[in-house]
Amino acid sequence: MGALFSVAEIRQAEQAAAAFLPQGSLMQRAGQAAARLAIELVGATAGSASVPPRPVLVLAGPGNNGGDALEVAANLAQAGIDVSIIHIASAAPSAPETAQALARARAGTASFADAIPPDEKWALVVDGLFGIGLARSIVGAARTIVEEVNAMECPVLALDVPSGLDADTGAVIGPDGIAVVASHTITFIGDKPGLHTFTGRDHAGQVALARLGVDDALLPAASVHLNDPSLFEFAFVPRAHSSHKGSFGDVAVVGGAHGMSGAPILAARAALYSGAGRVFVAAIDQGPAYDPVQPELMFRDAASLGTAGTTIVAGPGMGDSANAIRILAKALDGEEPLVLDADALNLVAASPDLQVRLAARSGIALLTPHPLEAARLLGVTAAVVQGDRLAAAREIAARYDAYVILKGSGTIIAMPDGEAAINPTGNPGLASAGTGDVLAGLCGSLLAQGWPGRDAALAAVWMHGEAADRLVAQGAGPIGLTAGELPAAIRSVLNRMVEQRPRRCALPQS
Numbered sequence: 001m002g003a004l005f006s007v008a009e010i011r012q013a014e015q016a017a018a019a020f021l022p023q024g025s026l027m028q029r030a031g032q033a034a035a036r037l038a039i040e041l042v043g044a045t046a047g048s049a050s051v052p053p054r055p056v057l058v059l060a061g062p063g064n065n066g067g068d069a070l071e072v073a074a075n076l077a078q079a080g081i082d083v084s085i086i087h088i089a090s091a092a093p094s095a096p097e098t099a100q101a102l103a104r105a106r107a108g109t110a111s112f113a114d115a116i117p118p119d120e121k122w123a124l125v126v127d128g129l130f131g132i133g134l135a136r137s138i139v140g141a142a143r144t145i146v147e148e149v150n151a152m153e154c155p156v157l158a159l160d161v162p163s164g165l166d167a168d169t170g171a172v173i174g175p176d177g178i179a180v181v182a183s184h185t186i187t188f189i190g191d192k193p194g195l196h197t198f199t200g201r202d203h204a205g206q207v208a209l210a211r212l213g214v215d216d217a218l219l220p221a222a223s224v225h226l227n228d229p230s231l232f233e234f235a236f237v238p239r240a241h242s243s244h245k246g247s248f249g250d251v252a253v254v255g256g257a258h259g260m261s262g263a264p265i266l267a268a269r270a271a272l273y274s275g276a277g278r279v280f281v282a283a284i285d286q287g288p289a290y291d292p293v294q295p296e297l298m299f300r301d302a303a304s305l306g307t308a309g310t311t312i313v314a315g316p317g318m319g320d321s322a323n324a325i326r327i328l329a330k331a332l333d334g335e336e337p338l339v340l341d342a343d344a345l346n347l348v349a350a351s352p353d354l355q356v357r358l359a360a361r362s363g364i365a366l367l368t369p370h371p372l373e374a375a376r377l378l379g380v381t382a383a384v385v386q387g388d389r390l391a392a393a394r395e396i397a398a399r400y401d402a403y404v405i406l407k408g409s410g411t412i413i414a415m416p417d418g419e420a421a422i423n424p425t426g427n428p429g430l431a432s433a434g435t436g437d438v439l440a441g442l443c444g445s446l447l448a449q450g451w452p453g454r455d456a457a458l459a460a461v462w463m464h465g466e467a468a469d470r471l472v473a474q475g476a477g478p479i480g481l482t483a484g485e486l487p488a489a490i491r492s493v494l495n496r497m498v499e500q501r502p503r504r505c506a507l508p509q510s
């Protein structure tokens with residue numbers, strides 16, 4: 001469930017499936033599945049009996065994505081819907097199935113036009129300009145059409161992938177490229193990573209999958225999945241009555257250089273609200289003596305912190321002082337689980353010595369870079385990281401044998417063994433200062449409670465986003481959502497997950 005496949009993997013499956021089928025079968029199935037969804041969408045937007053139904057605009061490009069669109073147009077026309085087609089004909093000869101689809105569309109009641117009729121109000125636009133075959137920026141007449149469609153207010157159904165979007169990466173294809181902004185995408189044979197990360201979420205809208213009857217066995221075992229509780233829910237275990245605070249681990253958040261006390265406090269609150277037994281704030285410079293809002297937190301001097309048996313979350317507001325570097329080196333040399341965020345990642349990026357220590361450590365390392373921090377770790381620009389987020393996260397995970405959470409819309413979770421996930425929860429309400437500190441504290445808390453690195457990384461990212469989604473559903477965002485509201489919302493998500501598990505507790509170890 002939730003498997004994501006690269007364009008190369010889809011192409012292979014498509015060829016293998018086509019070899020067993022009459023010519024054009026896959027395109028016809030794509031056209032039928034998309035027409036069914038289009039009819040549902042048109043039904044949802046249809047006016048009253050006194051208002052005539054609006055027409056559907058179908059955009060058909062020069063390749064096989066255009067062939068899919070022509071099949072959709074023929075099916076919609078056959079269903080009695082008023083359809084207008086803009087067809088960008090190919091200079092090269094079309095594939096036989098695409099030529100067949102064009103003949104079918106011409107034989108029906110759909111009308112063909114050279115340009116989008118101005119002032120027409122559409123029930124739906126079907127985007128079949130380009131699919132997974134696009135390899136360069138959309139230019140010329142096709143670009144004008146995309147600009148016009150993106151200015152419309154009606155729903156837009158993209159076929160396979162919004163035209164102009166890279167289905168592997170979620171980036172817009174080509175320099176100065178453009179891509180359709182769809183409200184819905186129906187994607188064929190297998191779901192694709194680019195629909196769920198970077199700009200992909202904004203361009204694809206709601207994603208539906210049509211397998212086109214292609215057998216599972218023709219697709220490889222997926223190494224990338226959409227993050228979902230089914231991947232980690234077995235890690236949620238009800239607490240035993242005989243447990244005590246020592247059963248749930250100690251977390252120390254190391255950070256809070258002068259003037260930056262807030263960041264480690266947010267991380268520490270998240271650790272507390274997600275169930276860590278004892279939570280410390282270990283300040284690099286002298287910080288507050290206690291947190292009046294959260295007096296359960298214990299404050300220590302980072303230089304004298306004993307780290308044995310304690311999960312360290314290093315980085316929030318840590319700064320780059322010599323003291324910070326010394327303390328980070330000590331944490332890297334320890335064997336306890338370690339979360340590296342923010343300044344700790346920047347210090348590693350700037351120091352070959354810390355890089356060697358990180359790569360050599362035997363305990364779990366979980367890194368939570370945002371794109372710029374990831375870029376510094378890899379010695380590239382943030383644009384390069386964003387251009388292929390999956391590859392960047394996997395590269396860092398492999399280099400440091402670490403669990404990596406590459407943050408931002410469609411957060412990537414990459415495991416040291418190459419497995420990866422893309423997170424579907426969360427919203428732009430999270431785009432405010434401090435929400436990353438909360439995520440780091442949550443990661444540390446799950447590790448301190450004995451969770452394996454993989455499950456901790458997947459669950460932390462999913463719950464962090466889910467908490468933000470619930471807050472937005474309650475009206476607390478996205479505008480004005482604050483990081484400080486997240487820990488309590490994460491607590492309720494977490495307890496709900498535990499409630500849904502079979503009622504067998506884990507007896508405490510000590």
Ligand SMILES: NC(=O)C1=CN([C@@H]2O[C@H](COP(=O)(O)OP(=O)(O)OC[C@H]3O[C@@H](n4cnc5c(N)ncnc54)[C@H](OP(=O)(O)O)[C@@H]3O)[C@@H](O)[C@H]2O)[C@@H](O)CC1
Pocket residue numbers: 014015018026027028030061062063064065066068090129130131132133134135136137138139142159160161188
């Ligand atoms: N095969 C199958 O079994 C099935 C395939 N299916 C469907 O096929 C889709 C893939 O089709 P595809 O490979 O024909 O590529 P497509 O995405 O239509 O675009 C390539 C065309 O665009 C052209 N072109 C490229 N860039 C351009 C530009 N900037 N401006 C203008 N033109 C440009 C390019 O020409 P070229 O770059 O070579 O000059 C070529 O003509 C896939 O997404 C799915 O929807 C389904 O029916 C399921 C079964």
Ligand SMILES: Nc1ncnc2c1ncn2[C@@H]1O[C@H](COP(=O)(O)OP(=O)(O)O)[C@@H](O)[C@H]1O
Pocket residue numbers: 342370406407408409410411425426427428429430431432433434435436437438439464
């Ligand atoms: N537009 C967005 N959609 C979903 N999640 C987002 C979005 N913007 C930011 N986030 C999430 O918010 C958090 C921000 O973390 P970070 O950039 O480290 O901020 P800070 O350091 O201020 O806490 C990450 O978990 C990130 O994935």
Ligand SMILES: [K+]
Pocket residue numbers: 065127128129130131158159160161162163
């Ligand atoms: K398309």
